Amino acid sequence: MPKLPPALGVPSLPFAPDLPGTVRAAGAVLGLLLIAGCSAGPTPVPVPSPAPEVAAACADLIKALPAKVLDAERRETTPKSALTAAYGDPPIEMTCGVTPPAGMAEAQSQCFEVNGVGWFAKEVQNGFIFTTIGRSLYFEVAVPSKYSPEANALTDVSDAVQKHNKLVTPCT
Template identity: 35%
Template sequence: MLLSRAALPAAVLTLAAALTACTPVADVEPAPDAANPACAEIMVALPSELADQQQRETDSQSSAAWGDPSKIILRCGVPVPGPTTEQCATVNSIDWILQEDETTWTATTYGREPAVEVIFDPEEVSSSTLLVQLENAVSRIEPTRACVSSNDLVLPAQ
């Protein structure tokens, strides 16, 4: 079947619409402070590809997802963590609190307000790659605190 010159653009638009409809919108619950203006600065700086996964559309403000099905979920505006004994890792000047569940890990920024949370499966996504690639976006929020360990504490002389 040959298409006329007039019908070709319409056929291309129909095909493009069908292809974009292949990836459903990711359902992500918005964070409590998702409307914080600082989240907008982070969202516009997020990479379109993260840990070899393509970004996809989400249905909530200040959220992002990569992969189909979603391999990585990011939410800006989650509750800001206070002092904690949870594992804290510094990756390229960004402090992250790491919490491990059976199948997923959650990394939450520490010392930045609003806080950013990233949920991922460490069997499918490398945490080191993921957190390094988020540095540019997350660093748009200035830190006000930093992780410390017991080795960093100065105890009074006895």
């Protein structure tokens, strides 16, 4: 059985080269726990302060989001909020109840549609931020460039958006 390097802080056992199976199994479990302890924790996502009726509608939308986006698992956000969600590492961040981004007022002509949901896209340094357009709630999806093409994330959330974010004006 190979010895662990001393850098890990685990003493080697030169006097017990043939460890019984239960000790080896315990070592394997400890190794898995160490690996799990290194996994990404809650991701910080800023929480907006919308009106109470918007917050209530947004909470329903966030609850309805899928378990995975682009095969990335849903993860906790900090601070905990019914208005935010995150997936994967680096995180795909979702926030409901945001204010409309700059340039959106004249962006109706820049609206693009994914599965019946209109989006305004803004390229940022590390990816894209998409915001629903023509809907009663402003729902934002920030997708890092690691997930290129970033707009593919919108296909995974479009069903929840259609069901919980009322269409006001379709894309033109």
